[in-house]
Amino acid sequence: MADFQLHCFAQSGHSYKAALMLALCEAEWEPVFVDFFNGAVRSPDYQALNAMSEAPVLVHGDKTFTQSGVMLDYLSKQFGKFGPDNEDERLEILRWTLWENHKLNAYQGVYRFLLNWAPASAQSPDVIGFMKGRALAAMKTLDAHLAGRDWIAADRPTTADIACSGYLFYPRDEYQWTEAERFTNIEAWQARVQGLPGWKHPYDLMPAKADA
Numbered sequence: 366m367a368d369f370q371l372h373c374f375a376q377s378g379h380s381y382k383a384a385l386m387l388a389l390c391e392a393e394w395e396p397v398f399v400d401f402f403n404g405a406v407r408s409p410d411y412q413a414l415n416a417m418s419e420a421p422v423l424v425h426g427d428k429t430f431t432q433s434g435v436m437l438d439y440l441s442k443q444f445g446k447f448g449p450d451n452e453d454e455r456l457e458i459l460r461w462t463l464w465e466n467h468k469l470n471a472y473q474g475v476y477r478f479l480l481n482w483a484p485a486s487a488q489s490p491d492v493i494g495f496m497k498g499r500a501l502a503a504m505k506t507l508d509a510h511l512a513g514r515d516w517i518a519a520d521r522p523t524t525a526d527i528a529c530s531g532y533l534f535y536p537r538d539e540y541q542w543t544e545a546e547r548f549t550n551i552e553a554w555q556a557r558v559q560g561l562p563g564w565k566h567p568y569d570l571m572p573a574k575a576d577a
């Protein structure tokens with residue numbers, strides 16, 4: 366058995382954060398497929414693993430972690446990588462990790478879910494439009510922050526960069542982004558993230574139903 370098990374699925378940007386961190390740290394890990402689109406996170410077995418009914422879940426020996434930000438913090442300490450060098454950096458990483466969970470990845474994730482996988486009865490144009498507006502506002506915030514800087518929270522990549530990567534590498538057509546909805550500072554930063562040794566696309570790191 367590998368050192369780490371990550372309960373995840375390919376379309377999950379929240380899971381991608383932990384999967385990408387494991388890959389960048391060259392950890393020995395294996396994915397455990399979560400059949401999210403068939404309601405797996407609501408099953409009693411899964412809720413025994415994660416009472417919050419969410420993917421991802423990270424298992425390391427006798428330790429079980431939920432919440433991607435907690436996993437990134439734990440893994441950065443385990444591997445001595447992508448963590449802070451001082452208290453100011455620690456707080457800056459925490460600030461962006463809290464923000465991405467609330468504003469960036471939460472809205473992008475729900476917006477993309479509604480567009481692609483929600484039942485027709487849940488695809489209200491008003492709700493989708495609202496989610497899209499919130500997702501774009503968060504991307505505008507990140508784009509402005511990245512103007513004139515290479516990395517989000519320090520002068521080198523940290524878990525804040527990995528956290529903000531959650532939903533940004535999925536195909537643009539899954540969000541139906543138009544050509545006008547482009548963020549050049551985010552795209553330049555994404556190229557730097559993609560250049561990190563061990564980087565992989567979410568669809569190459571985590572299982573989907575067909576290959577589970």
Ligand SMILES: N[C@@H](CCC(=O)N[C@@H](CS)C(=O)NCC(=O)O)C(=O)O
Pocket residue numbers: 376377378379380406418419420421431432433434466474
């Ligand atoms: N704050 C959580 C968010 C996790 C999350 O929302 N995961 C989605 C899948 S990508 C989920 O399981 N959603 C179930 C639900 O909201 O009912 C984290 O960062 O781990």
